[in-house]
Amino acid sequence: DGGITQSPKYLFRKEGQNVTLSCEQNLNHDAMYWYRQDPGQGLRLIYYSQIVNDFQKGDIAEGYSVSREKKESFPLTVTSAQKNPTAFYLCATGKGGNTDTQYFGPGTRLTVL
Amino acid sequence: GEDVEQSLFLSVREGDSSVINCTYTDSSSTYLYWYKQEPGAGLQLLTYIFSNMDMKQDQRLTVLLNKKDKHLSLRIADTQTGDSAIYFCAERSGGYNKLIFGAGTRLAVHP
Numbered sequence: 001d002g003g004i005t006q007s008p009k010y011l012f013r014k015e016g017q018n019v020t021l022s023c024e025q026n027l028n029h030d031a032m033y034w035y036r037q038d039p040g041q042g043l044r045l046i047y048y049s050q051i052v053n054d055f056q057k058g059d060i061a062e063g064y065s066v067s068r069e070k071k072e073s074f075p076l077t078v079t080s081a082q083k084n085p086t087a088f089y090l091c092a093t094g095k096g097g098n099t100d101t102q103y104f105g106p107g108t109r110l111t112v113l
Numbered sequence: 114g115e116d117v118e119q120s121l122f123l124s125v126r127e128g129d130s131s132v133i134n135c136t137y138t139d140s141s142s143t144y145l146y147w148y149k150q151e152p153g154a155g156l157q158l159l160t161y162i163f164s165n166m167d168m169k170q171d172q173r174l175t176v177l178l179n180k181k182d183k184h185l186s187l188r189i190a191d192t193q194t195g196d197s198a199i200y201f202c203a204e205r206s207g208g209y210n211k212l213i214f215g216a217g218t219r220l221a222v223h224p
Contacts, residue, residue: 006155042117042201042214043156058211090155100205101146102212104155 003027004105006091011110013078013085021076021108023091029103030096032074036060037088037107046089049074050096078110086112119202119215125222131189133218135202138183142204145178146212147187150199159187159200189220197222 004025013019023032031050035043045058049068063082068074078085090107094100116138125131137145143164148156162169162176162185169176175188189196199217206213 004155040121040216042203042216043212044214045211048211092156101144101158101161103158104148106155107153109153 004091004093004103006089006105006108008108009106011108013110013112015112016080018077018079019110021078021089021091021110023074023076023105024072025093025105026072027093027103028071029093030071031094031100031102032068033092033094033102034058034064034066034074034076035090035092037090043090046076085110117202117204117213117215119200119218121216122219123221125192125220127192127194127222127224129192131187131192131196131220131222133187133189133200133202133220135185135187135215136183137185137202137204137213139204139206139213140183142206144205145176145185146201146203146205147174147176148201148203150201150217152198156201192220192222194222194224196220 007022033048034046037043044060046064047066049055055068065077088109091105092102094102119135146161147159149159150156160171173190177186199219201217202215203212
C-alpha cells in the first residue's frame with residue numbers, strides 16, 4: 001500500500017454534513033475501488049472505477065458519490081443521505097481486467113457525532 | 114448468491130502452525146485471496162491462488178484449495194506474535210471485477 005494514500009486518517013462529521021475522503025495513487029493503476037468496513041464484518045463495495053471519467057455503483061452506493069477526473073485520484077463523498085456513515089473506509093487500486101489484484105490504502109475512519 | 118464464510122477466531126501458541134479456513138459459494142470464482150489486517154490499518158495482500166491450482170506455497174504460507182468442496186485454507190508455519198491480526202479470505206467472481214470478502218478470522222498468538 002506504499003503507493004496509495006488516503007487522507008485524513010481520522011475524520012469527524014456532524015450529522016447533516018457532507019464530507020469528502022481522499023484517495024490518491026502513484027501506481028499507474030487504471031482501476032480504483034472504495035470499500036466500507038464495519039466491525040466484525042467483511043468489506044462491502046461502495047463504488048468502483050475501471051477508467052478515468054467512468055465509474056459504477058457497488059453493492060452499497062446509496063448515500064455516496066464519487067468522481068474520477070484523474071487517473072491518480074478517486075475521491076469519495078459521504079452525503080447527508082447516508083443513514084449510518086460511521087465506519088472505516090478503504091480505497092483500493094488495481095491494474096484492471098479480469099485478473100486484477102487489488103491493493104489497499106491505509107484507510108480513513110469516519111465518525112459522525 | 115455469492116457468500117464467503119470464515120470462522121471468527123483462532124488462538125494458537127507461538128511456534129505452532131495456524132490454519133485458517135474459508136468456504137465460498139461461487140463455483141465460477143477465478144482467483145481467491147488472503148489479506149491480513151493489523152489494528153487500524155488497511156489490508157495487506159498476503160497471497161492468492163488461481164482456481165485451477167490445488168496448492169501454493171510462499172515461505173511460511175501455504176494455501177490449499179479444494180475446488181470440489183469450495184474450501185480454501187491458509188496455513189502459517191511457525192506462527193509468531195507479529196502474525197496476530199485479522200485474516201480475510203476473498204473470492205473474485207468470474208467475469209466481474211468484484212471481490213467478495215469473508216468477515217475475517219482474528220488470529221491471536223500467545224506465548
